[in-house]
Amino acid sequence: MKKKWFSLAAVFVLLAGFLAACGTSDSANGSGEGEEGKKKLIMGTSADYPPFEYIDTAKSDEIIGVDIDIAKAVTEKLGYEFEVRDMDFGGLIQALQSGQVDFVLSAMSATEDRKKNVDFSEIYYTSKHMIVSKKGSDITSLEDLEGKTVGVQLGSIQETKAKDLTEEVDMKVENRNRIPELIQEIKAGRFDAAIIEDTVAQGFFEKDKELEGFTVEDADGGYAIALPKDSELTEEFNKALQEMIDNGELDEIITKWFSGE
Template identity: 75%
Template sequence: MKKIFSYFFVSILLIGLLSACGTSDKDSTNGSGDNKSDKKVLTMGTSADYAPFEYIDTAKGDEIIGVDADIAKAVAEKLGYEVRFQDMDFGGLIQSLQSGQVDFVMSAMSATDERKKSVDFSETYYTSKHIIVSKKGSGIKSVNDLSGKKVGVQLGSIQEEKAKELAKEVNMTVENRNRIPEIIQEIKAGRFDAAVIEDTVAKGYLDNNPDLEGFTIEDADGGYAIAFPKDSKLTEEFNKVLKEMIDNGEIDAIIKKWFE
């Protein structure tokens, strides 16, 4: 009888210990979850070849940096989100939004009427101009000088649309490439006579390539904005914070940081 009682007592004790362990594990899991960041991670699509807006300084690492990267992180932080960057060709950014591959796009993208048919946009945070870039000594000093020339543009960019518009005025051929460095190389190799590039980006190449020159087209189309899938709740959330940052000077400070 003693042995039976002892076995019974030990069994009850073991069951109690196992139950306690189970409770401890559960509490530990919950505690661990509470200690982790509750921030939702948003994926931002971008084409990281457009300094100073978004690019990779390979001498310092593989992180995507620039105006758009800083603005995205600042807005997201204020809203309680974290941002993960996904680099892709500019021409595929709208499609990536529509397919749900990314949550939003920041890539020096202009809010054109055509794009608004496919995606929603935030407030404009930067207004740009275009520069016609060519080899020094090319003799290309005005839009009319592009007649009979082959002009390069980035695929899917506002500059591609601008070049096609100019092609209606002068007899020039427009060809696109996925990345700005490709376009610059095509000019240097003589396969392009000139290119239409956003002015701030173009100035960076002009400063670092004394064999290139350019002039500004003053009638730039639209400004840069954040793109979202149609009817995304993020549009209103981001827009509210973006407006505040524009009004209080935070956006201007970020832009000046990268342009000085």
Template identity: 80%
Template sequence: MKKLSSLMLMCVLFAGILAACGTDEGDSSNGADGNDAEKKELVMGTSADYPPFEYIDTAEGDDIIGLDVDIAKAVTEKLGYEFTVKDMDFAGLIQALQSGQVDFVLSAMSATDERKESVDFSEIYYTSKHMIVSQAGSGIESVEDLAGKTVGVQLGSIQESKGDELAEEVDMTIESRNRIPELIQEIKAGRFDAAIIEDTVAQGYFEENEDLDGFTVEDADGGYAIALPKDSELTEEFNGALQEMIDNGELDEIIKKWFEGE
């Protein structure tokens, strides 16, 4: 009798274990279905020190805003994604993309041949020029005037490459910093004689600092594009959305908003 009771008890326990396993499997399946149903979210990498492309207006709040953020919002909405913005130094953006910390980069990044070896780029959405920025009255009015001077550039930027190129023509010292405001402060402090900055970004600093002046040099290599992981399926999706914005005038409206205040 005791043996029979023990056998029945074991059967009950075994049935309970099977039921529990069945419940766990069902819960796991439901969870997977739930995850598939959730809206996809991407992480955008940027360096928020580059108005009007990406920056924080501290008078308005802590959000990163700008032309690139608006483009990211428009593109991701068209493709059915949500996105968040991750701020970091410009020089670390490609590494962050390669390591999977971010899904795409929108940070006024030029699509140079060198960068194309590491990442994919979308179609060009904006072209720019370089500007040599210095203290007003410095006497620096041409590239030749930079001879013997110390010139600042943003680390990892197309302007850093331009600085190295100009240094082969004119004897100057090139020093890099992580952020554009650092370059401006170094000029004001007298540690830099000048800095090479993208022209529309420089214009913003001229409006806020009457003691700064500058002149443009030849067009920057390439143009600004969205950077994505090498061989990413997102590249084709982003290009399709971006081309649609170019064709219907939406991209022009975003650019006018940030450069003309419309």
């Protein structure tokens, strides 16, 4: 009798494990069901890019910024819940392609090269590049980068820009996963300069008076939401974004974060 009871117990344990695994399969694929039966979308981002996405460690461990507010507004309009997943910028496209996330909102430029692998929403912001260096470095033009070591974020539009610039200027390009790493390398003297999105760079200038920089030509493309190829979400997201553009909601979000309110 004891042996039979043990066998039944083992079956129940295995069955419970199987059901638990089934219950987590949606989450592993990047989406699931949230409260009140709403579908939950997983947003991929690289939370090192204020004011677009970052963590204000002095206040909390929550990821905040322009892109988070845009994601909240878009998903709310469409009746979805969303969860933010922080990862290195260079891995975001792969995470989208493998189904780890449902969309990417991370100040990502909609370049022609990226369009080969993912779909993009309409542009919601256009940026410029900035060459950042330590004060007193005498780097005030692209020609001054000759023979210098320049840092860029891995997988970013600035990395592409730096590679293009090497055809005009003889400079060494190195990449790092996070923007703060680029700043650290400049201050440590390992990088002579870094190429960073202008709004993000301005945020560092306000906090660190040792840094300075100058703006170069507009970045290719503009920031857009990345989605899987041929995703039904693309049309839905575009509709919500257009509504936000028309009613001024998008401008309000951008102004809120750029003004530091």
